Amino acid sequence: MKKVKVVIVDDSAFMRQVLKGLLEEDGRIEVIGTLRNGKDALEKLPLLQPDVVTMDVEMPIMDGLETLQQLMKEYPLPVVMCSSTTKEGAENTIIAMQYGAVDFITKPTSMMKFDSATFGYTVIDKVVSAASANIGRKVHDTSITPVVLPFSPSKGKKKKLVCIGVSTGGPRALQEVLAKFPAEIDFPVLIVQHMPAGFTKSLAVRLNACSQITVKEAEHGESLQNGVAYIAPGDFHMKIMKKGMTAEIGLTKEAPRRGHRPSVDTLFESLVGWDDYHQVHVVMTGMGSDGTEGLVALKREQSVITIAQSKETSVVFGMPKSAIAASVVDHIVDVEEIAKSIMKYSSL
Template sequence: MSKVKVLVVDDSAFMRKLITNFLSESPQIEVVGTAKNGKEALEKAALLKPDVVTLDVEMPVMNGLEALKQLMKNHPLPVVMLSSTTTEGAENTITAMQYGAIDFVAKPSGVISLDLYKVKEELINKVLLASRANVRAISLDNTGEIRKHQRIRTFHDRKNQRKKIVCIGTSTGGPRALQQVLTKLPENIAAPIMVVQHMPKGFTKSLAQRLDSLSLIAVKEAEDGETLQNGTAYIAPGGFHLLVHQEKGALTACVEQSPPRNGHRPSVDVLFESISALTDYEKIAVIMTGMGSDGTAGLQRLKESGNTKVIAEDETTAVVFGMPKAAIQANVVDIVVPLEQIAEMIAKYVEG
């Protein structure tokens, strides 16, 4: 089997050497070159034609975000970002995901991470996964610039309409997919929207803030004990499970740190299973791009509870078709649609 060819981009010679050594430990990976800034990265990507690029954000001459934008415009390739966990680092990482990066690895201790070995296995796994990602699914509005979408339609106030709740689960490729969906929902949508995006602590707040700035609905990181409101999307904080409880006719968010499920915290299954216990609500569940099968067990529970419509993202637009595929194979999906039609289906089910 041919090896996955990787170009390593970092302005630190030490970090380039460290990343190269770690990736080279995998028999499935060959580091074909390194670059010390974004300009050199673009030149070497055109010359060496790697399968995957690992890209640092903070670099001289041309930074990682600008390099990423140019790369996705001219030579679309799977890119894995290496990012710091500072607030600015998290914001840059979320921007990079919108520009087309497949995934990211958080450096344990800043720009020069002497303890990078702590994320060695994660780095190897994410590079291998990125090599199999559907780069064609990452259409960039040509430049990667973000525009507010037009709302689909406004909701009519209907008396005695059954109460609804929307829940969304996603992983690799999810930040861009969520942007496609949440920015198209009407601001007066008659349901709260619960979201689990697999992401470590420190990054979900930046994701929520960015999506909130682009969307007609409100988007925020979920807080423990808060009352859920229609027209608001609540994103599970990284490192915490998100559940929904029903108390005295109102829904509240529960944010907690019970053990990870299938290696994930937050877990889509945990959210979906908690929503399956809501008796007098109609549920709309969405499963989108991501590796693995998180969400399928929760969807099975939702379908058993009744009053549930399940939407899965189509293979043509999913960056990684693992999570939707698992749900489809389990026969718990009502409709499969490409990413650009998911918001429309959510709106249809909520209004119906």
């Protein structure tokens, strides 16, 4: 079996050694180089030809964001960012995802409380998954300037809901979709993006800045409003609950599902039986199968429209592929066309 060749880019000698040691414990991985800054990376990565790069966000001489942006233009390959959990670290990580990084890992906040087994498992899992990521022009063109689509409200009597589940590659894919909605859409958008606590707020702020609709981190008990996209906070499941004639958001700390909290399945399943709402559910790029069980439950009980992102435009085709294989997807769509499809099918 061919090993995944990895280069580590980090200005900390200690972190380079930690990452190298953890990665080399897995027989599927070979660390073929360690570099100290972005300038070294741009010069040496084309020569080393790794399958995956781990890159620190904060480095001297040339930081991770500048390096990543240039790398994706000149020598695109899967990059997993290493980030701090500070507010600035979270903001920079979201920018890195939109520049084309496949995924990210958060550095331990304290080496005194460092759990090498858990951290090592996370690093190995993300690196191995990144090796099979779809790195192409569509995914890593860093100059997204989507044209806002025209919109005519439908005359249907039913209220509407649009739900999106996404994981690896999600921040950039969500930007592609949300930025095309006009401000006056007559439905709310509910989003589950697999992301730890502290990062979903930065994601919402970033997406809000490039969208005409309002994008925000969801809050417990708030009523759903048309023209607003609600992102489930990291480490909370998001459910939709009826309260009288309105729909409200419920955030819970129930056990993770398949390691995920928030879970796409949890959101989708909370809408089973809502026949008085016209629903469009979308599964986008990501590892695993989250969302499939929810779609199965919805399709069993009522009529909903389901959309999956195409293989060609998914960074990782796991979640859409699982839903398609379960025969619960009505339409397979390139990421550039998802917003148009949502608006089309939400008006039926």
